[in-house]
Amino acid sequence: xxxxxxxxxxxxxxxxxxxxxxxxxxxxxxxxxxxxxxxxxxxxxxxxxxxxxxxxxxxxxxxxxxxxxxxxxxxxxxxxxxxxxxxxxxxxxxxxxxxxxxxxxxxxxxxxxxxxxxxxxxxxxxxxxxxxxxxxxxxxxxxxxxxxxxxxxxxxxxxxxxxxxxxxxxxxxxxxxxxxxxxxxxxxxxxxxxxxxxxxxxxxxxxxxxxxxxxxxxxxxxxxxxxxxxxxxxxxxxxxxxxxxxxxxxxxxxxxxxxxxxxxxxxxxxxxxxxxxxxxxxxxxxxxxxxxxxxxxxxxxxxxxxxxxxxxxxxxxxxxxxxxxxxxxxxxxxxxxxxxxxxxxxxxxxxxxxxxxxxxxxxxxxxxxxxxxxxxxxxxxxxxxxxxxxxxxxxxxxxxxxxxxxxxxxxxxxxxxxxxxxxxxxxxxxxxxxxxxxxxxxxxxxxxxxxxxxxxxxxxxxxxxxxxxxxxxxxxxxxxxxxxxxxxxxxxxxxxxxxxxxxxxxxxxxxxx
Amino acid sequence: xxxxxxxxxxxxxxxxxxxxxxxxxxxxxxxxxxxxxxxxxxxxxxxxxxxxxxxxxxxxxxxxxxxxxxxxxxxxxxxxxxxxxxxxxxxxxxxxxxxxxxxxxxxxxxxxxxxxxxxxxxxxxxxxxxxxxxxxxxxxxxxxxxxxxxxxxxxxxxxxxxxxxxxxxxxxxxxxxxxxxxxxxxxxxxxxxxxxxxxxxxxxxxxxxxxxxxxxxxxxxxxxxxxxxxxxxxxxxxxxxxxxxxxxxxxxxxxxxxxxxxxxxxxxxxxxxxxxxxxxxxxxxxxxxxxxxxxxxxxxxxxxxxxxxxxxxxxxxxxxxxxxx
Numbered sequence: 001x002x003x004x005x006x007x008x009x010x011x012x013x014x015x016x017x018x019x020x021x022x023x024x025x026x027x028x029x030x031x032x033x034x035x036x037x038x039x040x041x042x043x044x045x046x047x048x049x050x051x052x053x054x055x056x057x058x059x060x061x062x063x064x065x066x067x068x069x070x071x072x073x074x075x076x077x078x079x080x081x082x083x084x085x086x087x088x089x090x091x092x093x094x095x096x097x098x099x100x101x102x103x104x105x106x107x108x109x110x111x112x113x114x115x116x117x118x119x120x121x122x123x124x125x126x127x128x129x130x131x132x133x134x135x136x137x138x139x140x141x142x143x144x145x146x147x148x149x150x151x152x153x154x155x156x157x158x159x160x161x162x163x164x165x166x167x168x169x170x171x172x173x174x175x176x177x178x179x180x181x182x183x184x185x186x187x188x189x190x191x192x193x194x195x196x197x198x199x200x201x202x203x204x205x206x207x208x209x210x211x212x213x214x215x216x217x218x219x220x221x222x223x224x225x226x227x228x229x230x231x232x233x234x235x236x237x238x239x240x241x242x243x244x245x246x247x248x249x250x251x252x253x254x255x256x257x258x259x260x261x262x263x264x265x266x267x268x269x270x271x272x273x274x275x276x277x278x279x280x281x282x283x284x285x286x287x288x289x290x291x292x293x294x295x296x297x298x299x300x301x302x303x304x305x306x307x308x309x310x311x312x313x314x315x316x317x318x319x320x321x322x323x324x325x326x327x328x329x330x331x332x333x334x335x336x337x338x339x340x341x342x343x344x345x346x347x348x349x350x351x352x353x354x355x356x357x358x359x360x361x362x363x364x365x366x367x368x369x370x371x372x373x374x375x376x377x378x379x380x381x382x383x384x385x386x387x388x389x390x391x392x393x394x395x396x397x398x399x400x401x402x403x404x405x406x407x408x409x410x411x412x413x414x415x416x417x418x419x420x421x422x423x424x425x426x427x428x429x430x431x432x433x434x435x436x437x438x439x440x441x442x443x444x445x446x447x448x449x450x451x452x453x454x455x456x457x458x459x460x461x462x463x464x465x466x467x468x469x470x471x472x473x474x475x476x477x478x479x480x481x482x483x484x485x486x487x488x489x490x491x492x493x494x495x496x497x498x499x500x501x502x503x504x505x506x507x508x509x510x511x512x513x
Numbered sequence: 514x515x516x517x518x519x520x521x522x523x524x525x526x527x528x529x530x531x532x533x534x535x536x537x538x539x540x541x542x543x544x545x546x547x548x549x550x551x552x553x554x555x556x557x558x559x560x561x562x563x564x565x566x567x568x569x570x571x572x573x574x575x576x577x578x579x580x581x582x583x584x585x586x587x588x589x590x591x592x593x594x595x596x597x598x599x600x601x602x603x604x605x606x607x608x609x610x611x612x613x614x615x616x617x618x619x620x621x622x623x624x625x626x627x628x629x630x631x632x633x634x635x636x637x638x639x640x641x642x643x644x645x646x647x648x649x650x651x652x653x654x655x656x657x658x659x660x661x662x663x664x665x666x667x668x669x670x671x672x673x674x675x676x677x678x679x680x681x682x683x684x685x686x687x688x689x690x691x692x693x694x695x696x697x698x699x700x701x702x703x704x705x706x707x708x709x710x711x712x713x714x715x716x717x718x719x720x721x722x723x724x725x726x727x728x729x730x731x732x733x734x735x736x737x738x739x740x741x742x743x744x745x746x747x748x749x750x751x752x753x754x755x756x757x758x759x760x761x762x763x764x765x766x767x768x769x770x771x772x773x774x775x776x777x778x779x780x781x782x783x784x785x786x787x788x789x790x791x792x793x794x795x796x797x798x799x800x801x802x803x804x805x806x807x808x809x810x811x812x813x814x815x816x817x818x819x820x821x822x823x824x825x826x827x828x829x830x831x832x833x834x835x836x837x838x
Contacts, residue, residue: 497752
């Protein structure tokens with residue numbers, strides 16, 4: 001028996017050598033011979049599986065990986081091989097299960113975790129594609145997710161220490177409750193800001209903003225409290241929010257902020273902190289590209305909770321999964337917190353309203369007007385927004401379109417939605433008895449731009465966008481008395497030098513190109 | 514034991530410049546992992562794909578790699594590989610292996626960089642058979658010359674040297690069989706900009722003086738006198754990296770002028786936005802599908818501030834001045 005084992009081992013060594021030299025045909029040949037002598041050797045199956053992977057024989061690779069695990073269900077490489085084979089075959093959910101197994105057994109293995117995360121991304125992406133492919137608007141990304149694949153895996157299981165009000169919120173968030181939110185006390189060594197009795201207060205906001213300014217992290221419990229509460233608040237809003245500014249009141253409208261936290265603090269320096277007498281509307285694109293998206297969004301959400309009727313947030317095209325995956329927010333949340341928290345951000349973003357109408361005269365949205373005529377305010381009210389935006393239609397246009405100088409409509413330079421001309425604007429405003437629209441979405445060197453005979457205003461509040469553009473930022477004052485926009489410009493302020501990581505999508509590092 | 518030299522500002526600046534080789538390699542590693550172009554050697558220099566880069570960066574590197582390779586390959590074909598290539602400030606570049614695989618190797622391929630960078634590259638080569646095997650294949654003797662800061666073989670030579678010390682550079686290259694009679698191509702990617710104008714002028718002038726038939730391809734910043742340029746210079750200063758040679762990067766004309774003034778016969782320059790639009794468009798269409806770009810402003814601004822400048826002199830009348838995109 002020993003001789004046979006020896007001989008099999010020699011054949012394996014021979015095969016390994018061929019493998020190293022990339023002669024996979026021969027490697028497979030000799031692994032096969034080794035297996036003939038020793039048919040229940042997990043390592044031989046696993047090695048042959050890898051050789052098959054290299055020669056793109058994914059079916060055989062999968063079969064071998066499975067056999068390896070049948071021979072030894074504790075052979076970790078077997079799970080890896082099977083996961084890789086499944087990935088190659090496009091069976092991502094199956095692959096995810098195997099990566100999950102590896103991570104459970106090896107919780108400190110960074111490579112395993114990374115592979116799990118990457119695979120999970122793909123699974124989500126596929127789910128998104130399925131969601132938008134179907135006509136069923138009710139399907140949201142979360143519904144399509146395989147809850148099981150998320151439920152037992154948690155990097156940091158934790159518990160929300162909630163009050164009764166929070167529990168109500170938790171129960172409404174069915175999906176979220178299923179995603180293993182178990183309450184945990186805050187560790188004793190956290191000395192940062194905490195909600196007072198589970199509520200956001202002005203003192204908390206001030207403390208949190210200073211904490212962030214010093215590049216410190218808010219405890220995940222507080223972040224979760226804010227997210228759960230703001231999700232509840234947002235979900236009760238209509239897709240088209242209607243407000244009135246009284247004669248003596250003024251509203252400040254800001255455009256894209258894109259994770260530029262220090263520039264956001266500067267806006268509050270210049271224009272005052274939000275309050276009942278100093279209301280704000282932030283017009284989307286709060287995250288991505290800038291390195292401090294987490295700080296920006298938690299600050300904005302905090303103020304929403306503190307002044308729900310005087311602090312307004314609209315959804316931008318960057319409050320979506322696809323954009324967050326590519327332009328840094330998802331990476332930043334995962335680095336600072338967990339993938340699970342990103343999932344909750346995603347759910348909260350889906351509840352952000354899409355447009356705001358002020359005094360029935362001024363309409364605000366992140367992108368612009370529509371690919372087709374005849375859209376009414378009533379249509380906007382009726383949009384079922386708790387989803388990722390479809391790739392066409394009014395919800396998509398609200399987040400993606402741009403104005404153009406010439407009449408009519410054109411294909412968008414962005415590849416999504418459209419560009420709309422002054423005549424389109426005119427017709428829309430007339431039909432809906434509005435005076436003008438305010439939108440954002442496009443960087444402007446002066447921070448704002450007035451077009452379409454003053455009927456389309458663009459405001460952009462991320463100065464020196466991406467540390468590259470050198471543009472000014474701007475915000476608008478809108479007084480209830482005359483509803484005439486008053487523009488205020490500002491320039492970028494310095495920010496800490498964040499190590500160039502994925503989420504620091506500032507193009508600073510481009511100097512090296 | 515030698516007395517410890519004080520760590521000067523130049524040392525810090527040099528260190529920062531050396532670090533740019535990692536930036537480039539890491540960005541290329543990510544871009545290739547996404548499928549922008551193929552490079553099977555990068556994985557031996559950077560194991561992990563690493564964190565995500567913005568799509569603008571991936572497209573920017575794509576334009577750079579494709580653009581430079583287009584001109585490089587054109588030169589190799591024009592000279593039927595009876596030539597030399599000298600890659601100045603090569604870092605962890607993988608061109609040698611690409612040319613070997615495509616049967617486009619020049620008679621000898623030289624690379625020069627700071628000794629510490631070269632030492633790292635040699636270490637990777639020594640320890641990774643997929644890197645060393647192709648070099649050994651092209652070498653007639655049993656073993657290569659492998660010193661801490663030098664690798665020499667029949668077809669591939671990597672030298673550790675300071676590009677600001679021309680006589681030392683000249684000595685070293687000649688020691689390793691540099692042939693001044695052969696048509697020679699110089700490559701410099703984001704290299705000259707880190708030297709002051711007189712240092713880069715000396716280098717460019719030496720190249721023109723030493724070779725009668727040659728081409729110099731320079732990829733680096735351009736149009737730097739605007740707000741973008743200002744912002745970039747400030748950003749880099751915060752990383753202790755100074756663009757000492759930014760003066761020549763004012764415009765396409767200033768880039769051409771530095772070559773013409775240093776003895777090159779002809780010079781051409783295009784910004785990368787233009788290059789991007791004249792690269793083979795079916796492949797450009799393919800890479801644009803790889804990642805969705807939500808807005809074009811950043812990419813355009815970026816590409817307009819980098820250029821490829823190529824200068825020629827052609828005593829052998831090979832038609833080098835016609836080489837173009």
